[in-house]
Amino acid sequence: MSGKGLVELVSVHKSYGNRPAVTDVNLRIPSGAYCCLLGPSGCGKSTTLRMLAGHEAVTEGDILMDNRNVTLLSPTQRGTAMMFQNYALFPHMNCLDNVAFGLRIGGMKTAERHARARELLALVNMQDYAQSFPDQLSGGQQQRVALARALITEPDVVLLDEPLSALDPFLRIKMRKELKSIQQKLGLTFIHVTHSQEEAFALADLAVVMEGGRIQQIAEPRELFEQPATPFVAQFIGGHNLLTAQPGARQNDQVQLHFDPQGSGWIDSHRLPAGQGELSFSVRCDHIDLQPGQHPAAAGQFAVTASISDIEFQGQFIYVECTTSTGNTLMAYLPDRHFGQLPLHAGDLVTLSWSAQHLNLFQPQHLNSTAQVAQPAMAI
Ligand SMILES: Nc1ncnc2c1ncn2[C@@H]1O[C@H](COP(=O)(O)OP(=O)(O)OP(=O)(O)O)[C@@H](O)[C@H]1O
Numbered sequence: 175m176s177g178k179g180l181v182e183l184v185s186v187h188k189s190y191g192n193r194p195a196v197t198d199v200n201l202r203i204p205s206g207a208y209c210c211l212l213g214p215s216g217c218g219k220s221t222t223l224r225m226l227a228g229h230e231a232v233t234e235g236d237i238l239m240d241n242r243n244v245t246l247l248s249p250t251q252r253g254t255a256m257m258f259q260n261y262a263l264f265p266h267m268n269c270l271d272n273v274a275f276g277l278r279i280g281g282m283k284t285a286e287r288h289a290r291a292r293e294l295l296a297l298v299n300m301q302d303y304a305q306s307f308p309d310q311l312s313g314g315q316q317q318r319v320a321l322a323r324a325l326i327t328e329p330d331v332v333l334l335d336e337p338l339s340a341l342d343p344f345l346r347i348k349m350r351k352e353l354k355s356i357q358q359k360l361g362l363t364f365i366h367v368t369h370s371q372e373e374a375f376a377l378a379d380l381a382v383v384m385e386g387g388r389i390q391q392i393a394e395p396r397e398l399f400e401q402p403a404t405p406f407v408a409q410f411i412g413g414h415n416l417l418t419a420q421p422g423a424r425q426n427d428q429v430q431l432h433f434d435p436q437g438s439g440w441i442d443s444h445r446l447p448a449g450q451g452e453l454s455f456s457v458r459c460d461h462i463d464l465q466p467g468q469h470p471a472a473a474g475q476f477a478v479t480a481s482i483s484d485i486e487f488q489g490q491f492i493y494v495e496c497t498t499s500t501g502n503t504l505m506a507y508l509p510d511r512h513f514g515q516l517p518l519h520a521g522d523l524v525t526l527s528w529s530a531q532h533l534n535l536f537q538p539q540h541l542n543s544t545a546q547v548a549q550p551a552m553a554i
Pocket of ligand 1: 190194195213214215216217218219220221222369
């Protein structure tokens with residue numbers, strides 16, 4: 175463990191001309207963390223990574239590494255190493271020389287450089303390929319060599335720009351396990367840009383979801399999935415329904431919520447923001463139950479009536495899409511064995527229900543985000 179590699183971005187902005195690419199990014203990545211920057215194309219994740227590497231100037235704000243302000247330092251002065259999407263190996267050099275290259279600048283003797291490069295090739299399980307050239311290697315092997323090359327300068331922080339995107343799906347899963355295992359073994363901070371939520375969930379200690387140049391949520395993957403902070407996050411990570419409801423009658427410590435046209439349920443009043451009109455929620459597709467016919471909500475449950483518009487077999491679960499009488503869509507993932515016991519067909523009237531504890535309430539301050547304007551929550 176290096177014990178180093180604490181990374182902080184303080185009010186970082188980046189504009190190209192007068193077009194903002196990254197806006198007001200505040201982020202603290204602890205030493206030794208595996209952090210994934212996640213988001214759709216154009217959200218600003220690569221620009222953020224390039225600013226961390228020193229390949230892109232910061233327009234406003236500061237970047238700190240181990241409490242040292244590195245904002246104006248060159249890439250080689252920061253203690254970072256970058257691994258690129260296409261690996262950027264030198265085609266005319268064998269693996270040993272590719273890996274040893276970073277030590278040339280330091281003026282180290284060839285024998286010493288090669289000895290160190292051999293150690294790193296062994297770390298990434300490529301010791302038998304020292305004399306091979308990049309075009310003689312598979313994608314996964316090239317990726318391992320590129321990682322060894324990034325590690326040879328003994329960085330505290332490794333920056334990875336879509337490192338798995340050039341690999342086929344099987345190799346991608348294998349290589350992501352290797353990346354995580356090397357990161358844990360060396361105890362370095364890894365900052366990994368991806369547009370895949372599955373990759374971020376598998377790798378990250380800390381996931382940062384970006385949209386429109388801004389951070390939408392910073393959380394551990396489990397929290398991100400269980401409590402997405404904004405409608406954008408819920409929609410981007412997938413597997414969530416977005417809902418809106420109107421608060422109605424009060425009873426004891428509970429408030430009734432009404433979904434248009436035929437749905438309702440009761441929620442603890444302390445969960446609702448004061449003075450709020452319409453409320454926005456998400457509920458996970460795998461937290462929804464389905465029953466044939468029309469039923470009122472049971473105690474502690476929410477229920478909505480809709481008709482089945484589509485059923486798809488997805489392997490481990492059945493995807494059931496339902497449409498309410500006002501034309502909105504609700505999705506449920508039913509376990510295969512559960513679905514087998516139900517006589518459900520497209521066109522059937524069903525009741526979708528879920529526990530009140532599974533309603534994820536969006537806080538009103540998060541509903542003013544750009545993403546919310548672009549993707550309004552759905553009224554059911
Ligand atoms: N060199 C540049 N000049 C002008 N605009 C740029 C430049 N690089 C990025 N941008 C703009 O900045 C915004 C953020 O781009 P960025 O590459 O960081 O997004 P990204 O999330 O990494 O996307 P992708 O997944 O497609 O790589 C985009 O609107 C992009 O068009």
